[in-house]
Amino acid sequence: MNTHPLWDYVEASRERFKTLSDRVWATPETCYMEQESVAAHIEELTFQGFRVQQDLAGIPTAVMGEAGSGGPVIAFLGEFDALAGLSQKADVFEKDPLVPGANGHGCGHNLLGSAAMLAATAVKNWLKETGTPGTVRYYGCPAEEGGAAKAFMVRAGAFSDVDIAITWHPGDIPAVAKGSSLANARVDFTFEGRASHAADSPHLGRSALDAVELMSVGINYMREHMPDEARIHYAIMDGGGISPNVVQAYAKVRYVVRAATTPEMLKLLERVRKVADGAALMTETQVSSQVLTAVSNLVYNAPLGEVMQRNLEQLGPPSFSEEDKAYAARFQATLSEDDIRQSYRGQGLVEATRTVLADFIVPADTPAVPFGGSTDVADVSWVVPTVQMWGANHAIGTQLHTWQVVAQGKGEPAIKGMVHAAAIMAATAADAFLDPELLARAKADLARRVGPEGYVSPLPEDAEPPISEMG
Structure with a gap:
C-alpha cells in the first residue's frame, strides 16, 4: 500500500493527542461552559508552537491556533463540548454513571477536537520541514451541541480569510460526509x-x-x-x-x-x-x-470530497486487533438490531456481513444520505469550501448521544479511529497546499452551490452567543 508523507507526522504525535482526548473526556463541559476543555487545548497549542488567539469572536471558550505563513490558509475545525446527563464510566459494558445526572462526552467531541489539532500539528510540522508556503489553523469551537458557536463565529468574520476548512466527526463507519444536514x-x-x-x-x-x-x-x-x-x-x-x-x-x-x-x-x-x-x-x-x-444546512464540496475519498481509499480503514474486536463486541451486545441496521442505512449501505468494528470504508459511489441532525459546521460550509469525514471509533451500531459513546470514548478503538481521521484530514490538507487548482475548483464548486445570493445567516441581527442562557 502506498503511503502519504503526512501519515508519519501524524503518528509521531499520537500519544500527546491521546492524552489530550482523555483529559477532555475527564472534564465534560456543556455549551459555552468549556473552561477546562479549552484550557487544555490552549495548553497543547502553546506546547506545539502555534500562535494562539483566545476569546475568538468574543466567545470566552473559542480559540484559534495558527502556524506557518503565506500561501493558502487551511483550517481544521475542532470541538470539545459534552452533553448533559450522559455521565458514564469508561470501558464499562453497562450503563453506570460516574456521577448520576452529570455531563458526558456522548458525541465524542473529546476525540473530535484532539484529532483536528493532531492533523493541524502534523501539517504545521510538514510545512516547516519541507519549506512549503502556507498557513495552517486550528479552530477550537465550543457549543456545537445547541449553541451554534460557529454560526456566531462566521458572522463575526472569524473565517473570512480561510481558503479551505477540514473537519470530521466520530462514528462507527469511515466515510466522506457527502449528505446535507438540517x-x-x-x-x-x-x-x-x-x-x-x-x-x-x-x-x-x-x-x-x-x-x-x-x-x-x-x-x-x-x-x-x-x-x-x-x-x-x-x-x-x-x-x-x-x-x-x-x-x-x-x-x-x-x-x-x-x-x-x-x-x-x-x-x-x-x-x-x-x-x-x-x-x-x-x-x-x-x-x-x-x-x-x-444554524444553516450543510453544503458539500465535491472537489474536496473527492480528494478526501482518495486518501481514505489509500489508507483504508483503521487496523483493529482481535482485542479491539472483542472489546467492541461487548458494547455491540448492548445495542439493538435496529441500532445496527441504522448505522449501515445512515451511510447508504446494505449490511452484507456483520462486523463489530469497521474493516471497510464507504465506497465513493455510495449515494449520499442526508444527516438527520444539525451542525454549526454548516455555516462555515456556506462561506468556506468545507469537507469532513465520519470516523470509525465505536462498535458498529453505536448511536450518538448515548452512554455507549461515553463508555467507549477512551478505548483503543476510539483512539485508533481518532488517529486514522487525523491522518486522512492532514493528507487532504497537504494535497490542497500542493495543488492550487484544487483550491480554485473547490471555491468554484462552493460558488455554484450557494448561488448568487450566497450565505444569509439564520441568526437574527440582534442575537448574541447565549452564554448565560446555556449555563
Whole structure:
C-alpha cells in the first residue's frame, strides 16, 4: 500500500493527542461552559508552537491556533463540548454513571477536537520541514451541541480569510460526509399570565402553563402538515412553580425547529410562532420569543470530497486487533438490531456481513444520505469550501448521544479511529497546499452551490452567543 508523507507526522504525535482526548473526556463541559476543555487545548497549542488567539469572536471558550505563513490558509475545525446527563464510566459494558445526572462526552467531541489539532500539528510540522508556503489553523469551537458557536463565529468574520476548512466527526463507519444536514433554530417562548388561588378564585387566573400545553397540542397537530424531513422538538424550561394550588403566571418552553434548508426552516418557524400566538390568545396570556441559536444546512464540496475519498481509499480503514474486536463486541451486545441496521442505512449501505468494528470504508459511489441532525459546521460550509469525514471509533451500531459513546470514548478503538481521521484530514490538507487548482475548483464548486445570493445567516441581527442562557 502506498503511503502519504503526512501519515508519519501524524503518528509521531499520537500519544500527546491521546492524552489530550482523555483529559477532555475527564472534564465534560456543556455549551459555552468549556473552561477546562479549552484550557487544555490552549495548553497543547502553546506546547506545539502555534500562535494562539483566545476569546475568538468574543466567545470566552473559542480559540484559534495558527502556524506557518503565506500561501493558502487551511483550517481544521475542532470541538470539545459534552452533553448533559450522559455521565458514564469508561470501558464499562453497562450503563453506570460516574456521577448520576452529570455531563458526558456522548458525541465524542473529546476525540473530535484532539484529532483536528493532531492533523493541524502534523501539517504545521510538514510545512516547516519541507519549506512549503502556507498557513495552517486550528479552530477550537465550543457549543456545537445547541449553541451554534460557529454560526456566531462566521458572522463575526472569524473565517473570512480561510481558503479551505477540514473537519470530521466520530462514528462507527469511515466515510466522506457527502449528505446535507438540517437547518435549525432554537427558540424560547415565554408565556405570562396572572396568578390566582386555584381553588378560591380560579376564574381570576390566566395560566401560562396552560398556554405551554396548548402550544404543544397545536404543534403536534401541525406535524402532519410539514415536510417529511422537518423535525420539531421541545422541552419545558419553567413550568411556573411547584404549587398546583397557584395558577401559574409564568412558563417557558424551548423549541428546536429543523428543516432541510434555512429558508424552509425559517418558514416553519413562523408557523410555530403562529401556534404560540394562538395558545396565548386561547389562554388570555402574553407570549414573547427569543431566538437563542440558529444554524444553516450543510453544503458539500465535491472537489474536496473527492480528494478526501482518495486518501481514505489509500489508507483504508483503521487496523483493529482481535482485542479491539472483542472489546467492541461487548458494547455491540448492548445495542439493538435496529441500532445496527441504522448505522449501515445512515451511510447508504446494505449490511452484507456483520462486523463489530469497521474493516471497510464507504465506497465513493455510495449515494449520499442526508444527516438527520444539525451542525454549526454548516455555516462555515456556506462561506468556506468545507469537507469532513465520519470516523470509525465505536462498535458498529453505536448511536450518538448515548452512554455507549461515553463508555467507549477512551478505548483503543476510539483512539485508533481518532488517529486514522487525523491522518486522512492532514493528507487532504497537504494535497490542497500542493495543488492550487484544487483550491480554485473547490471555491468554484462552493460558488455554484450557494448561488448568487450566497450565505444569509439564520441568526437574527440582534442575537448574541447565549452564554448565560446555556449555563
